[in-house]
Amino acid sequence: MIQLTLVAGARPNFMKIAPIVHAIQAKQQAGVSISFRLIHTGQHYDKKMSGDFFEQLNIPEPHANLGGGGGTQAEQTAAIMVAFEKELLAHRPDLVIVVGDVTSTLACSIAAKKLVIDVAHVEGGIRSGDLSMPEEINRMVTDSITDHFFTTSEIANNNLRQLGFDDSSIHFVGNTMIDTLMANMPRFKRPDGELFDQLVAGEYFVMTMHRPANVDQEEKLKQMIDAILDGTGDLPIVFPVHPRTAKNLEQLGISSSRLHMTEPLSYLEFNYLVKNAKGVITDSGGITEEASVMNVPCITLRDNTERAETVELGTNELVGTNPANLPPYLKKLMAGEWKSYQGIPLWDGKTSERIVSKIINLYS
Known part of the structure; x- marks a missing residue:
């Protein structure tokens, strides 16, 4: 049984996680031995994060809410790390999947690696080059200890190669946000x-x-x-x-x-x-x-x-x-003279299927 822990800390994170949940459920229905726990770190308290929100995205409510919101950046990071460490000790997975670039992404990656648990970073390798953004620091630190990168573009792949990461850990899969967009457009x-x-x-x-x-x-x-x-x-x-x-x-x-x-x-x-x-x-x-x-x-x-x-x-x-x-x-x-969309490789609504298939190949 492959056991995964999926981490989200803010509304946009759940939009990135939702299609991964659906792809795992599809594999379960096909008889693959794989399970997951969905963890909300509680980083952002949002009154719109109700049952209706999870219903809209067609995902189960999180298995746990760590209640790590509030306080300074350092206090929030520490609170999430302490709570997530307890979660991992109680339910140790084969792989922790973090998404995006929020404080939870950083905190949960560190907690997992300290317990010698593999980390996969969805949206790994993206960079703005602006260290005044907390998100940029979160990306850099998370990527420095990540085992597997699920990347959105060739630009991200090259960023990781320049940092010395081997192609065997870089998996170019596309963008899970676009999976969610395409799945929900009719709705x-x-x-x-x-x-x-x-x-x-x-x-x-x-x-x-x-x-x-x-x-x-x-x-x-x-x-x-x-x-x-x-x-x-x-x-x-x-x-x-x-x-x-x-x-x-x-x-x-x-x-x-x-x-x-x-x-x-x-x-x-x-x-x-x-x-x-x-x-x-x-x-x-x-x-x-x-x-x-x-x-x-x-x-x-x-x-x-x-x-x-x-x-x-x-x-x-x-x-x-x-x-x-x-x-x-x-x-x-x-004046109506704007450029048109040229098509971004692998932003096709099937990113999460590629992620879950790769995880099964890696951990079976």
Whole structure:
């Protein structure tokens, strides 16, 4: 019996884990001797992380919640490590699978390796080169002790080779986020409410902004929103907004009849809006992947990206954090002159099948 422990610490992690769970269940039904425990570290407390959320993704609720949220980065890392070590001592697996680049990814990798348990990193090898991002440190430390890398691109493969890792530990499989996207696209649903009823496909923008570089400097935030409003004609902008960002905007007196600040949306609702938008303006990494595959123009308000393939082959453009950079990009987008999705290798909805097949080959 191959025993796996799957770790997730935040909503996006579960979207990356969900198709792996489905692929394991399919192998179980085919008679393969494989089992798993799904562990929520509790890193992010999110009221939307209810039974409905797991139902939407069609995965079982986690076997355990470690309750490792809150506190400073160091306190959170330590709390997750202590709780996960107890989980592993009680239920020792053959392999721990971590995904992405959150604090839980780092903490659980260290705890597993200290107990001499193999670690596989889904999304291993991606790099932004920006050490001011906690996520970059999480990626670097996790990759330094990982046994098997499940990678999303040839760029990630090359990053790992340059660090001295052998090809036998690098498994180019694609992107599990795209598995989730493709599996759920028929289920996307328009959010409820008058605002959403009035939106016309291809005639509105979706915006997300949460990084401190964009939202914590008041004057810069005001200039950024002004530049976006100036460059988007008379089209509505839907902005699911973090409460902290909403507070900053309110204090700055930023408001427009076209700027619609909403509560955070569910996965199926948010991606419905993205799929039907004229364009997306974001500082998130994951959204650039989804927008690219759905062939929706994407402007990224960051100075670097760990997902360079979305710029090279996708619909993403890295615009930077200077509001003065925005006008020419928005002009091009409004004129309908944006680049199209070229297709990213192995982003085909079958990544998780490849991951689980590889694990069975390695651990049988």
